[in-house]
Amino acid sequence: MNIQMVDLKGQYEKIKNEINAGIQEVLDSTAFINGPKVEEFSNNLSTYLGGINVVPCANGTDALQIALMALGLEPGDEVIVPVHTYVATAEVIALLKLEPVFVDVHPEYFTIDVNQIEGKISPGTKAIVPVHLYGQCADMETIMKIASKHDLFVLEDTAQAIGANYTFSDGRIMQAGTIGDIGTTSFFPSKNLGCYGDGGALFVKNDELAKKCKMIANHGQSVKYHHDIIGCNSRLDTLQAAILDVKLKYLTDYTVSRQKAAKIYDELLKNIPGIKTPKTAEYSTHVYHQYTLLLDESINRDDLQKLLKDNGIPSMIYYPVPLHFQKAYKKKNTEVFSVTERLSRTVLSLPIHTEITREEQEFIVSSIIEFFK
Ligand SMILES: *Cc1c(COP(=O)(O)O)cnc(C)c1O
Helix, strand or coil: CCCCCCCHHHHHHHCHHHHHHHHHHHHHHCCCCCCHHHHHHHHHHHHHCCCCEEEEECCHHHHHHHHHHHCCCCCCCEEEEECCCCHHHHHHHHHCCCEEEEECECCCCCCECHHHCHHHCCCCEEEECCECHHHECCCHHHHHHHHHHHCCEEEEECCCCCCCEEECCCCCEEECCCCCCEEEEECCCCCCCCCCCCCEEEEECCHHHHHHHHHHHECCEEECCEECCCCCECCCCHHHHHHHHHHHCCHHHHHHHHHHHHHHHHHHHCCCCCEECCCCCCCECECCCCEEEEECCCCCHHHHHHHHHHCCCCCECCCCCCHHHCHHHCCCCCCCCHHHHHHHHHEEEECCCCCCCHHHHHHHHHHHHHHCC
């Protein structure tokens, strides 16, 4: 068995002909920058997301940065962000000289703890950036209510949750990334919709705001050599767009494969004391970008990882050092984020991807059981 966290090769093999044809088409056209495939893919992704404006860009970090620039935030403005997330979410805030204000996360869903948001709002607060971590939505209904009450923008970091659905209390269902003012995603190869290099996109409800995002991603111009606002250079490669346009057709199948694999893990792992399988909030579906276990504090995670590794099983910790402990983001007044701090010591992500087999999962779980013997 050759178990991997993500099996990009196995996935590619199944759609090789289509992918290769898509790449060849771009090569033959030599339209490497902003070729027709970029718009085609953006339109198809827009359709997948229910018609929202899609603005492609170079990666998921840029997407967040472009979004914050488009919202017109000023240096010193405060932006609320979960402290348990990938660094990119906070990084772009700091990079633009805005102030990241950390909030702890829900102990079982791992997304921003909505009960702690209002306590962090000050007159300087301008936006909330919920992160749909590991593949399920944050509590968007509550977040949108808080945002509307305090007149804040909402920017959804959807890098890990494209395809997840959120259900409002009135029964309305919306896709992750299409609820707030702007949603952003990443097409990093290991993401649920991944290309073969870097890529990203913004989902923007308002047409004018979408135009502004598009301008910012293109040096602040909508007419060539006429730069109306300060922008950056952030493009989705035509080659990557061609790959994504093929893979988008399979995204629903990919999601189902991940959900099936999660269900198998749930079943196999359910009676192991000291291990909690991931919980899904009642308002969200889960697309399992990660399948993340919560270990009892008494379990030696290093030893468990070592045993798995000795059996040829990779596992990952997302994330081992909370943002407020990172040198770059440490504040003088040391705040305590007890849930995030505990998670950094107790989470463990198992391999999950579109190609994983029941046999592989059974082997992984039998190795975990072996650890407890
Ligand atoms: C991957 C990721 C990003 C950044 O995406 P890149 O394409 O690597 O820049 C941002 N936020 C989260 C939560 C991510 O998982």
